[in-house]
Amino acid sequence: MRHFLLTDLEGPAGVDSWSQTRVEAGPAKTAAMALLTGEVNAVIEGIHRADPRADVLVWDGHGNGGILGGRLDPRARFLPRPTPLREPLADGVDALYFVGQHAMAGTPGAPLCHTYSSRTVAEYRLNGRPAGEFACRAALAGELGVPTVFLAGDDRAVAEARALVPSIVGAITKIGRGVEAADHLGHEQSCAVVRAGAEQAAGLARQIAPLRLGPPYTLRVEMLPGHGVDGHVARGAERLSDRAACYRAERMWDLPV
Ligand SMILES: [Zn+2]
Numbered sequence: 001m002r003h004f005l006l007t008d009l010e011g012p013a014g015v016d017s018w019s020q021t022r023v024e025a026g027p028a029k030t031a032a033m034a035l036l037t038g039e040v041n042a043v044i045e046g047i048h049r050a051d052p053r054a055d056v057l058v059w060d061g062h063g064n065g066g067i068l069g070g071r072l073d074p075r076a077r078f079l080p081r082p083t084p085l086r087e088p089l090a091d092g093v094d095a096l097y098f099v100g101q102h103a104m105a106g107t108p109g110a111p112l113c114h115t116y117s118s119r120t121v122a123e124y125r126l127n128g129r130p131a132g133e134f135a136c137r138a139a140l141a142g143e144l145g146v147p148t149v150f151l152a153g154d155d156r157a158v159a160e161a162r163a164l165v166p167s168i169v170g171a172i173t174k175i176g177r178g179v180e181a182a183d184h185l186g187h188e189q190s191c192a193v194v195r196a197g198a199e200q201a202a203g204l205a206r207q208i209a210p211l212r213l214g215p216p217y218t219l220r221v222e223m224l225p226g227h228g229v230d231g232h233v234a235r236g237a238e239r240l241s242d243r244a245a246c247y248r249a250e251r252m253w254d255l256p257v
Helices: 027-050 086-091 133-143 155-164 187-207 230-234
Strands: 002-007 055-060 076-079 095-101 121-126 129-131 148-154 169-178 181-184 217-223 244-249
Touching: 002 027, 027 055, 027 095, 027 148, 027 187, 095 133, 095 155, 095 187, 121 133, 129 133, 133 148, 133 155, 148 155, 148 187, 155 169, 169 187, 230 244
Parallel strands: 002 055, 002 095, 055 076, 095 148, 148 169
Antiparallel strands: 121 129, 121 217, 169 181, 217 244
């Protein structure tokens, strides 16, 4: 099977400050990347325990880079930024895993929660419901028949995933206490939880249903104060107000998620 890992830098144990994730480079960012890379390697190991012939792809989903490619388990293939997410999906994958994931913007008590841009986006709504990166991308994969089988991240991110995919395997790396506060597992312990969860998820992958929302699709984007929607309108969204715009499409594939 081909297992596709979508990674982000805000969700590993040990990461709960924007100063670890927003900067382009520096010791705090590198340390956070090492924590994420360790958890990603734990996922790769867990998958291989369940599926020794696994083909694992790792896609770096963090805007300014979240993975230390040189430290990645060499059994996996690394897709660094800025490889478009659609490329590997179009090539065909069998199961989707989220590693290092955070909750959607505005989630109470959720560390480093945001939706795509932590600086500009107030809320996304997909088919009328508040949606984070998880919902958008799980639905994108689901439309292609790909199940989302695993999420590693804080407890709020796991709850957000379970609300949409009840049988998803969740691995909780930390308990959220605020936007920049969490009770963390130690790195070794977090890797152990993530490894066990990924092994379980890989074993269950064929039994977990893809998330299919069904057309027609609407994606309503609301920006934070001070940020407009000109960019979204230029990409085909209808302007609803100064800070809100809505995309409409018959396929998830045609939405900017
Ligand atoms: Zn993110």
